[in-house]
Amino acid sequence: MHVSIVGGGAIGLLYGARLAMAAYDVAIWTRTGRQAELLNEEGIEFVARDRLAVVPVAAYAVADGAQQDNYALSHDRSVVFVTVKQPQLTDALVDHVASITRSGDFVIGMQNGIGHMDRLMRALPGRVVLAGVTTEGALRHHPRTVEFTGEGQLHVGSIAPSHPSIRDESTQEVEKVRESGQKMLMDMLAKAGITAILSNDMSNRIYQKLLINAVINPLTAIFDLSNGMLPAHAARRALMRALHEETFTALNAAGYQEEGSEESWERLLQVCERTASNISSMLADVRRGSMTEVDWINGGVCEVAARYGQAAPLNAAAVSLVKALMK
Template sequence: MMRFDIVGGGAIGLLYGARLALAGHLVTIWTRTAEQAERLMDDGIELVSQGMIQVADVNAFPLHDCSRAAVQSVEGETKTNHAILIAVKQTQLTVDLLEQIGKLAGPDTLVIGLQNGVGHVDKLLQAVPNANVLTAVTTEGALRHGPRTVEHTGDGIIAFGDPVGEMGRKSASNDEQMERMKQSEQEIRHKMLLNTFSSAGITSELSKEMNNRIYQKLLVNAVINPLTALFDVRNGELPQHPRRASLMRSLFEETVRVLAAAGMTGDEDRWQQVLQVCERTAGNISSMLADVRAGRQTEIEWINGSVCRLAAQYGLEAPVNASVVQLVQAMK
């Protein structure tokens, strides 16, 4: 049995929290508001999937109550079976939140970041230097209905692995034998995490190419999210209009050039992959469109803004990405 602290009570946080709790694991959801925490504590997470409704009992606390005392009060805690799943957007990964995550994480904790874009891994490595920080990408579909109900809208996979390369490096020990022992222990714990996800019916994969996966997801997000927000359409509607499809293609081609320069590899037909995502999630409202409609801060700076910063780093220009950043920011 593992214990999970899930930071964030949005769709993905509730989806993973419900599935892990229903599989018998100990789950605590850390929420932005005390009201949501109270509802989750009293009534559990309501998971809607394939026409069925299940209720998962979880612990829940507001993030401002985050402390070691609260963590240690959870029954069944051990030092080596603890994982923190960070399921908040880049915009919410503030200095205060990172400090709170630091209170949750011990030296043996697996800390898994699920943020879009790039830049979050280095923040996590600095905030929890003694923990085992992993980066992750998920393709699960989820939609939150109210404070405690989440609908599983599409099967996907969660891939995780060690951050490497420019997006985060782990410090190496001077003692090679100690470092090998540490790596062996981490491999065991990573396999335990895979088994845990499997027990909850969650398809997972341990990847040694996480940077590439992050870039691949960034490409999809950079094309779909800002344009659905600007045109106020669902994902499936985006490529149906010829002019929107042409703009999609321009944004796609520019983003591919930048990410390829940054190290994205693979021979896949990435344009078809973007179109397939639109088709597979045709009825979905992108997170950026949802943020615009709700008057919330969007992740545009961390998605297309990340592409612009990578372009500058590699001596390229990204005028289409820069334009959509300005346009989305002007919608506030």
């Protein structure tokens, strides 16, 4: 199975390096030609606590139309990990994914927030489109250097469209490919040392990660703190709790199944403790002056709340405050 990684950020380089080290044929599709040149010339520099490796990969710029034209035809079966952040999941990028895949290929959307799976399913008929939710940590230090900062799990599985207007385009043939290919996909990830779980409950997984991101990401960005420092102050902890309760209530109305609000709150605190030294992706974006995912995370919660007749003033405030940081 051939592997394409669309996105040369931290998660893209992390998965690309690990799959290439497991002897899979890996191509990284990058936003810039310069990053593609670096990866082709010098490979991915993979950094972990007990390991430093330089991993050769093929790399292409997304804008390189000449490479796109023949790419899908040159591989019998492909799996494509779409690892760009939500702001980069543009119509042009989705068209690129369509151009490098064929009917029966696997496409795994790994964005934070919500809304991305509907876009991919709508634009990629005939492909096996799966959702991916990872709890692994990675930090990109350089266009070719990624540090593996925390082990976790990758949950992968199908998800139903959230809007009736998105028809299920799956044919009987595609379903056969899904059934046969999922085991191959799981075997591939296991060979690369990636703890992957095939899930029948991806909507819940996405909501669970959305809940965690909706609290940690904007507040660490606003207060300019690592994850572990966020609950260390009483006022910040109270704000965390209030934002958690509002988000939990909205997602619960949408069908999120959880043991209870208290158990969910304890899980959130455990994530802060387990990733204490981590800088959230939203804080990293703010520090770089890059567009954040706040519209798809806290803005996504606002959309869910409105759909079920609820208010989400704290999530709306988080959107406004994070955007104010960028002005």
